[in-house]
Amino acid sequence: MFIRRIPVFILSVFLMVCYFVSIGNAASAAKDIKIVASFYPMYIMAKNVIKDVPGVSVQNLTPPLTGCLHDYTVTTSDMRKLADAQVFVANGAGMESFLDKIIAQHPNLKIIQLSAGIPLIKGGGNEGDNPHVWVSISNAIIQVKNLGRAMEEFDPDHKELYAKNTADYAAKLEALRQKMHFELALYKGRAIITFHEAFPYFAEEFGLKIAAVIEREPGSEPSAKELAETIEIVKKNGIPALFSEPQYPSAAAQAIARETGAKVYVLDPAVTGSDDYDAYVNIMENNLKILKLAFRN
Numbered sequence: 625m626f627i628r629r630i631p632v633f634i635l636s637v638f639l640m641v642c643y644f645v646s647i648g649n650a651a652s653a654a655k656d657i658k659i660v661a662s663f664y665p666m667y668i669m670a671k672n673v674i675k676d677v678p679g680v681s682v683q684n685l686t687p688p689l690t691g692c693l694h695d696y697t698v699t700t701s702d703m704r705k706l707a708d709a710q711v712f713v714a715n716g717a718g719m720e721s722f723l724d725k726i727i728a729q730h731p732n733l734k735i736i737q738l739s740a741g742i743p744l745i746k747g748g749g750n751e752g753d754n755p756h757v758w759v760s761i762s763n764a765i766i767q768v769k770n771l772g773r774a775m776e777e778f779d780p781d782h783k784e785l786y787a788k789n790t791a792d793y794a795a796k797l798e799a800l801r802q803k804m805h806f807e808l809a810l811y812k813g814r815a816i817i818t819f820h821e822a823f824p825y826f827a828e829e830f831g832l833k834i835a836a837v838i839e840r841e842p843g844s845e846p847s848a849k850e851l852a853e854t855i856e857i858v859k860k861n862g863i864p865a866l867f868s869e870p871q872y873p874s875a876a877a878q879a880i881a882r883e884t885g886a887k888v889y890v891l892d893p894a895v896t897g898s899d900d901y902d903a904y905v906n907i908m909e910n911n912l913k914i915l916k917l918a919f920r921n
């Protein structure tokens with residue numbers, strides 16, 4: 625009798641273990657959502673939208689960049705991050721040249737393009753649309769709301785939390801936008817010279833005029849002719865300030881400054897930075913300080 629009961633006992637313990645393991649797996653499969661963001665500004669937006677949502681994490685696809693994403697070729701190790709991801713957050717508007725490759729290789733990945741619905745500015749030369757939409761605070765707010773809505777749909781169990789996070793972060797960005805509008809109102813119509821084509825949306829938002837761009841394609845030094853043209857524009861318009869970017873060397877800007885007497889300041893398009901929830905806000909606060917300093921001088 626006793627001997628016959630042992631297998632029954634073992635069998636029931638075994639079945640119980642199986643049952644709990646399967647419950648555990650089902651629970652974690654339903655709960656864990658791995659998001660990969662294409663690059664830094666999308667990563668910071670996603671961090672804010674998924675803040676404190678249980679089981680949801682975000683990773684930056686690209687390692688700390690030394691420049692803007694459009695110069696970047698994704699590596700196999702970047703692509704490996706997508707292996708067990710469910711959501712890919714992209715800026716869109718042509719910023720991720722590798723987006724088609726990702727869609728083709730990961731047909732089940734939910735792709736969220738945050739620039740959806742934002743009117744695009746045409747790029748210089750023969751380029752397509754300018755993809756640097758997040759550099760305008762108003763556009764960043766639209767992008768955050770696009771992501772919040774998409775996550776509410778994708779993970780309805782945490783709908784309220786996504787909605788709350790989105791509203792909180794959008795309110796913070798709105799306060800920043802209003803503060804910048806108020807403090808920059810005095811300088812509407814001012815001409816600025818920027819480094820690469822990262823600032824048209826920012827300039828449009830605050831009524832600044834981009835008189836010239838030093839290096840349309842980052843990494844390619846301007847030709848002597850292009851440099852001479854920019855120097856001419858600076859002299860003719862009496863432009864006192866040139867803006868370089870922290871991600872790129874400022875040799876060309878320095879050369880123009882030497883020729884014209886204009887000063888070089890650094891404006892940050894927020895393509896690199898700290899892991900802080902408020903990193904984008906802090907970068908823009910600093911840009912505001914720099915602009916006021918440059919325009920006052």
Ligand SMILES: [Zn+2]
Pocket residue numbers: 692693694756820821822
């Ligand atoms: Zn760029």
